[in-house]
Amino acid sequence: MSKKHNIIIISSVDWSTHWQMHHQLSMSFIKSGSSVLFIENTGIRGMRFKDTGRIFDRIITRFKSMYGFSEIEKKLFVFSPLFIPVPYSRVVTYINQLFIFRAIGKWIDVTGFSNPIVITFLPTPLAQGLIHKINPRLAIYYCANHMVGMLNNTDIITKWENNLFKTSDAVFTISDDIKKRASKFSGSVYSFPAGVDIKNFNPSLVDSVPNNITCIASPIIGYVGAISDVFDQELVVKLSEYFSHATILLVGPVHTDISKLEACDNVVLLGEFRHNLIPSYINNFDVALIPYIVNEFTDSVYSCKLNEYLAMGIPVVSTNMKEVRIFLEQYQESLEIGKNLNDFVKKVESILSNPLSKSHDACNKRIAIAKKNTWDSRFFAITEVINRINKKNKNINKVSLIAKYNNNRSALFKRLLVVFGLYFLIFFSP
Secondary structure: OOOOOEEEEEOOOOOOOOOOHHHHHHHHHHHOOOEEEEEOOOOOOOOOHHHHHHHHHHHHHHHHOEOOEEEEEOOEEEEOOOOOOOOOOHHHHHHHHHHHHHHHHHHHHHHOOOOOEEEEOOOOHHHHHHHHHHOOOEEEEEEOOOHHHHOOOHHHHHHHHHHHHHHOOEEEEOOHHHHHHHHOOOOOEEEOOOOEOOOOOOHHHOOOOOHHHOOOOOOEEEEEOOEOOOEOHHHHHHHHHHOOOOEEEEEOOEOOOOHHHHOOOOEEEEEOOOHHHHHHHHOOOOEEEEOEOOOHHHHOOOOHHHHHHHHOOOOEEEEOOHHHHHHHHHOOOOOEEEOOHHHHHHHHHHHHOOHHHHOHHHHHHHHHHHHHHEHHHHHHHHHHHHHHHHHHHHHHHHHHHHHHHHHHHHHHHHHHHHHHHHHHHHHOOO
């Protein structure tokens, strides 16, 4: 059973970002009775021109909040720190740590948010410096991305991440590659990939078609998630050309140039919606896509949308990423993998031409697989690990305290022997 804790989450995304594991973890702790301070993203790389909008959003959020702190709901607080976006400069890191920890320290004093557990999604020197200053009961690194692949200079982030692997009380990972890398430095590594909120992603609870897709042509080949640099636009353009009679429906925020997609007549870009509305869109897909470019970064990512698609009973076609291959080995016939562009198109065509692909039995098999990968089961295991390590650390501290007490008592006894010995020699010996 989960215990109540004070949790500080050093996030790699902002709270306003589309729903991700960071949000899911925070809300699960709140529902279990814990309190959470969610520190918004302080960045893993230097500033780029495309970050301008996010910086303005951060400044606006700061002014709307109480010195950067906002209470989103009971026991859930979000801190939006202002900082200099130069993450690997020693001088800048020192300045950022000074001002950010000063704010956090005052907030902890005022709210009584004592003896926290820190879970960081960032391995940066700023994040590690904050952990050191906070001096938490437990420090956990949740490696939810292939961080090394996010920078051109991989050496600098590798050094800091390896250090965090070593110094953390536990490391949580989302993929096989990350787990193997972390295990070289830590003996306390656990695999906790993304899981599906099975209560929300339930086809029996969705009985309507969203108004904004009632008039689009079917079949619908759909995707839910961010359109970023790893989204394979060339693949989706190929699909739109081959399936000119179908609609390619893309639901999610856009973080890159999408001019190629906008040029396709049958590609519909809906933008971002609240996470609780996503099941109603997936429920209308005939095929669901995971169309990511295959590289070192995506090979280390476990796609959270995979189990969301399966939970809605929808057939899935993915590009040939390592974690998807591992999933398919574990759950045979759970999805199709396109080994290259042409093979991907053939797999989509095979599903659309097969009337049994969305049969009652086929949908139930997919749903059964998703039920083996729920977020509730992941979070239960996470809290079990946290409680076990916390108990172990308490016992170690207790043993250390007893040992220190015994050492002090032994030292005192030795001093007394010396004093009495000298006293005897001086006053009673010949």
